[in-house]
Amino acid sequence: MTDARIPIDIPGHPTALLVGHGLLDRASGALGRASVEVAGRRVLLACDDAVHATHGARLAAHLADAGAEVAMVGLAASEPDKAMPAVERIWAAALAHGLDRRGLIVAVGGGIVGDLAGFAAATYLRGVDLVQVPTTLLAMVDASIGGKTGVNLTLPGGGLGKNLAGAFWQPKLTIADSRTLATLPLRELRAGLAECVKHAVLDGEEALAALERDAAALAAADPDALLRLIPRSAAVKARIVAVDPLERGIRATLNLGHTFGHAIETLPEFQLLHGEAVAIGLVAAATSAEAFPGFVREPLVDRVRRLLEALQLPTGLPTRSATPRGTLAGEIRRRMGFDKKNEGGGLRLVLPRAVGDVEVVAGVPESAVEAGIRAIFVA
Ligand SMILES: NC(=O)c1ccc[n+]([C@@H]2O[C@H](COP(=O)([O-])OP(=O)(O)OC[C@H]3O[C@@H](n4cnc5c(N)ncnc54)[C@H](O)[C@@H]3O)[C@@H](O)[C@H]2O)c1
Structure with missing residues (x-):
């Protein structure tokens, strides 16, 4: 089956979503066709801890083979962790890896990691390129599309204020590899x-x-x-x-x-x-x-x-x-x-x-x- 390409025609920021089985192994070609060069580029993978050793490591190896200089930062995907300290960890990892304005941040995970890494990309050096690699069904059909990024804030007096700080930041490309869903718990998939x-x-x-x-x-x-x-x-x-x-x-x-x-x-x-x-x-x-x-x-x-x-x-x-x-x-x-x-x-x-x-x-x-x-x- 060939990969599906869904154009996302945001005025001023046209982008697209690719959907296919095993797409992560073809990611560098897909990125190249979307004018996102990886050879010789510093790339930071901000990766959901749950997929770090599997899909994240696989993508990192593939991008390194294609000539990218790859580093990874792992993130816990829970709502209390979807907060500024996680964004600061991504910024710190970007600095440590020497990411400059030509750098690329790739979000690998569900909606939580997509929102966190998207916000980090929108703000690091006032904005660097972002690629979304959603690994939950919800992120593939919803959270990775539309450019909303953000974190939760603690409400005055306690409690979680969901998505109360953030930015609109469109990814250069979104790559949805349906093979990543094989490891997603069934309850999450059905949700x-x-x-x-x-x-x-x-x-x-x-x-x-x-x-x-x-x-x-x-x-x-x-x-x-x-x-x-x-x-x-x-x-x-x-x-x-x-x-x-x-x-x-x-x-x-x-x-x-x-x-x-x-x-x-x-x-x-x-x-x-x-x-x-x-x-x-x-x-x-x-x-x-x-x-x-x-x-x-x-x-x-x-x-x-x-x-x-x-x-x-x-x-x-x-x-x-x-x-x-x-x-x-x-x-x-x-x-x-x-x-x-x-x-x-x-x-x-x-x-x-x-x-x-x-x-x-x-x-x-x-x-x-x-x-x-x-x-x-x-x-
Ligand atoms: N930006 C937007 O427009 C938008 C839209 C909808 C939702 N959201 C946000 O998305 C978040 C919810 O996203 P979600 O439903 O993807 O949940 P999630 O990011 O919490 O992921 C769900 C769980 O699945 C795990 N996981 C992810 N991919 C996996 C895989 N392939 N194999 C095994 N485990 C995996 C995660 O570690 C986590 O435990 C919320 O924070 C919500 O606010 C954002």
Whole structure:
């Protein structure tokens, strides 16, 4: 199968995503074709500790064979570690390796390492070239596309403020080698599938039907099914960020399922992965849309729920929990009030009218919001 190339036409910074099996072994050629020279160049691989000895070492050896002077820095991929000390470690490694303005930073890992290394590249010597090598499904179809980079900050009084400092910095190229997914834990892979469901709902009937056909194979991490899915799903985000690179309008539709999702992701008693919370959020958003009189053209709740179940993703929170349901529901509603999309004190939700027709909506009736929250508890 030939590699897929998805153009990402950011105004002023056109870039692309390559998707293929075994691409890391062909990386230098792909970089050369994208005018990213490696021969004679100092290259720093900022590498997720979980893939350092495997995919990172393989890429480092390949780039060294192609004539690059390669150094590596290992990074822990946890949200508390996605903070300034990790960026400083990358800067220090870059200095130690003698990276000058012609230097290149390559991010090898999931979204955490991509955001950290991207921010380090945006700021080191006021900006050096960046290449993204995503190794999780979520990073391949979502986090590595669009140029958002950043770190978490500690909130006044404690707690993690996610992605509160950062910069837009476009990679010269993004290389997604589906072979790296063979080592990704199945739970992480399935969490990435939730973002693919979101992209398919944004994209349209054909994309959603394709995902439904391949659902069982995808839930089992079948390599061929993944290679069919990744370019198609990534292209949805690529198209949207190219139209709205700075999130002034349509890019906000990529938050479908995320207002509910963010509110439940950090509830300590459930320990959900981001993608799992998004899966539950997608059902909640579709439910809110249906409970909003006159809004939907095509009911989606049952279809989305069936697909998520086929992908082995959660569609609701476990009904038995130490905290009473009413208390949890109140806490979820409170947290939704802090969503970044809100304006002038009013809640704004991303809701589907139909497959391929999704809108950011202000003034959603409280009864519809509550219906979405109730759906979260029907596991
Ligand atoms: N910049 C953006 O536009 C954007 C968009 C979405 C999410 N994000 C960010 O991305 C992060 C989540 O990214 P993620 O889901 O990729 O998670 P992650 O980076 O936390 O990776 C998930 C886990 O998988 C491990 N891992 C990664 N690749 C592996 C592989 N091939 N084999 C074995 N283990 C592997 C990691 O070490 C980690 O434990 C969040 O911090 C989120 O804020 C950014």
